[in-house]
Amino acid sequence: MKQFQIFIDSCGEMPRELREPYGVEAIPMTLTVNGKDDIKELPALIDYDGEYDFHSFYQAMRNGTRFKTAAINAAEFEPYFRSALEKGEDILYLACSSGLSISVKEAAKLAQKLMVEFPGSKIHCIDTLTSGFGIADMAITARNMEKEGKTIDEIAEYIESIKKKYNQFATVENLNYLKDAGRVTASSAFFGNLFRVCPIIISDAKGHNVAMIKVKGRKAALDKCVELAAEAAEDAANRTVYIAHGDCEADAQYLKTKVEEAIKPKNILVGKIGPIIGASSGPGVISVYVFGKEVTFCGE
Numbered sequence: 001m002k003q004f005q006i007f008i009d010s011c012g013e014m015p016r017e018l019r020e021p022y023g024v025e026a027i028p029m030t031l032t033v034n035g036k037d038d039i040k041e042l043p044a045l046i047d048y049d050g051e052y053d054f055h056s057f058y059q060a061m062r063n064g065t066r067f068k069t070a071a072i073n074a075a076e077f078e079p080y081f082r083s084a085l086e087k088g089e090d091i092l093y094l095a096c097s098s099g100l101s102i103s104v105k106e107a108a109k110l111a112q113k114l115m116v117e118f119p120g121s122k123i124h125c126i127d128t129l130t131s132g133f134g135i136a137d138m139a140i141t142a143r144n145m146e147k148e149g150k151t152i153d154e155i156a157e158y159i160e161s162i163k164k165k166y167n168q169f170a171t172v173e174n175l176n177y178l179k180d181a182g183r184v185t186a187s188s189a190f191f192g193n194l195f196r197v198c199p200i201i202i203s204d205a206k207g208h209n210v211a212m213i214k215v216k217g218r219k220a221a222l223d224k225c226v227e228l229a230a231e232a233a234e235d236a237a238n239r240t241v242y243i244a245h246g247d248c249e250a251d252a253q254y255l256k257t258k259v260e261e262a263i264k265p266k267n268i269l270v271g272k273i274g275p276i277i278g279a280s281s282g283p284g285v286i287s288v289y290v291f292g293k294e295v296t297f298c299g300e
Contacts, residue, residue: 001149001151002088002089002090002152003088003089003090004084004089004090004091004092004122004146004152005023005025005084005089005090005091005092006022006023006024006025006092006093006094006139006142006143007024007025007026007027007080007081007084007091007092007093007094008024008025008026008027008093008094008095008135008136008139009026009027009028009029009072009095009096009101009103010026010027010028010029010044010045010046010096010274010275010276011029011096011097011100011101011131011132011135011274011276011277012024012026012094012096012131012132012135012136012139013046013131013132013133013135013136013244013271013272013273013274013277014026014046014133014135014136014139015046015047015271015272016047018136018269018271019139022139022140022143023143024139024143025080026045026046027072027076027077027080028043028044028045028072029044029069029070029071029072029101029103029276030042030043030044030069030070030072031043031044031052031067031068031069031275031276031279032067032068032069032070033052033060033065033067033068034066034068044069044274044275044276045274046271046272046274048275052275054247054272054274055247057247057275057278058246058247058278058282058283059247059283061278061279061282061283062283066279067275067279068279069275069276069279069280071101071102071103071106072103072106072107073106074106074107074109074110077106077107077110078110078114081107081110081111081114081123082114085114085118085121090121090122090123090124090152091111091121091122091123091124092124092126092142092152092155092156093107093111093123093124093125093126094126094128094135094138094139094142094159095107095125095126095127095128096128096131096135096276097127097128097129097130097131097203097207097208098127098129098207099129099203099204099206099207099208099209100131100207100208100209104125104126104127107125108125111123111125122152122153124152124153124156126138126156126159126160126163127207128159128163128166128207129163129164129203129205129206129207129295130163130166130168130203130207131168131203131209131277132168132242132244132273132277132287132289133242133244133269133271133287133289134166134168134203134242134289136242137166137240137242137289137291138159138163138166141158141159142155142159145158162291164205164294164295164296165234165291165292165293165294165295166203166289166290166291166295167202167228167229167232167233167289167290167291167292167293167295168201168202168203168287168288168289169200169201169202169224169225169228169229169232169287169288170200170201170202170209170225170281170285170286170287170288171198171199171200171201171218171221171222171224171225171285171286172198172199172201172281172282172284172285173218173248173282173283173284173285174282174283174284175197175199176282196216196217196218197214197215197216198214198215198216198217198218198220198221199211199212199213199214199221200212200213200214200215200221200224200225200228202295202297203295204295204297204298204299205295205296205297205298206298206299208299210297210299211299212228212297218251222251222254222255222258222286223258225255225286225287225288226255226258226259226262226263226288227262229241229259229262229263229288229289229290230262230263231293232290232292232293233263233265233290233291233292234291234292234293235291235292236263236264236265236266236290236292237264237265237266238266239265239266239267239290239291240265240266240267240268240269241259241263241265241267241268241269241288241289241290242268242269242270242271242287242288242289242290243255243256243259243268243269243270243271243286243287243288243289244270244271244272244273244286244287244289245270245271245272245273245285245286245287246272246273246277246278246281246282246283246284246285246286247283247284248283248284248285248286251284251286252270252286253270255286255288256268256270259288263290265290273285273286273287
C-alpha cells in the first residue's frame with residue numbers, strides 16, 4: 001500500500017515529541033514582531049526554541065509586545081508537498097479551520113496543480129473546522145488507521161465524517177488581546193475586564209472561534225470548561241482528553257484534576273498553546289479538548 005505523509009500547520013499545536021512517533025510534519029505559519037529597530041519574522045511552531053520560545057513569547061506579550069501572524073501561502077507549501085510527492089508519497093494535510101485561516105484554501109489550490117504534475121498521486125487537504133489538539137488527535141487517528149491497513153482515501157473520508165465531533169472549550173485571562181485582534185469590541189473588553197467576565201470560547205459548526213457563554217471569574221470559567229467538556233465527551237474511558245495552556249501551568253494542572261474527577265478519560269495530555277493562537281488570545285488562554293457529541297452551535 002502506498003505510503004502517505006501527514007502534514008499539519010502551526011495551529012495543530014502538536015509538539016515534536018508527539019509528532020515524530022506518528023510521522024507528522026508541521027509546516028510553520030509566520031510570527032512577526034515589530035522590534036525597536038527592525039521587524040523580525042519567525043517560524044510559529046509550538047516547539048520553537050529561539051528568542052521567543054514558549055515562555056518568552058507570553059512574557060513579551062505581558063510586557064506589551066504585540067505579535068502579528070500570517071497564514072501559509074501556496075509558495076510556502078510547495079517545497080513540503082513536492083518533497084513528499086518526489087519520494088512517491090501521497091499527502092494528507094490536516095489544516096487549521098478555514099474560519100480562522102486561509103491556509104487550507106492555499107494548500108488546496110496548490111494540490112490541484114501538483115496532482116496534474118504527479119499523475120496518480122493523491123493530496124487530501126482537510127478543513128478540520130478546529131485548531132489545537134483536535135487536529136493533533138486527528139493526525140494520530142489517521143496514522144493508527146494506516147497501521148490497520150486503511151487507504152488514504154478511507155482515512156480522509158473518515159476524518160471528514162468525524163471532524164465536528166471534536167469539542168473545544170476555552171477561556172482567556174484578559175480580553176484586551178482579543179480586542180487587539182479584532183475579536184471583541186473595545187467597550188466589551190473594558191467592561192468585561194472590569195467585571196471579571198470570562199467568555200467560554202468554542203470552535204463552532206462553521207469553524208469560527210466564538211463565545212458560547214460568559215461566566216464571572218477565572219475559577220468559574222475553568223470549572224465551566226470542564227462541565228461542558230464532560231457533557232460533550234463520549235467513550236471517554238477509551239480516549240485522550242487534551243488540555244492546552246498559554247503559560248499558565250497551575251491552571252492547567254487544576255483543570256487536569258477536575259477532568260480526572262468529572263470525565264475519567266483513558267489518558268490526559270497537558271500541552272501548550274503556540275504563538276498563532278496565543279497572539280490573539282494572550283497569556284492565560286487555556287483549552288480543554290474532548291471527542292464526543294457533534295458540534296452544532298453556530299455563532300452566527
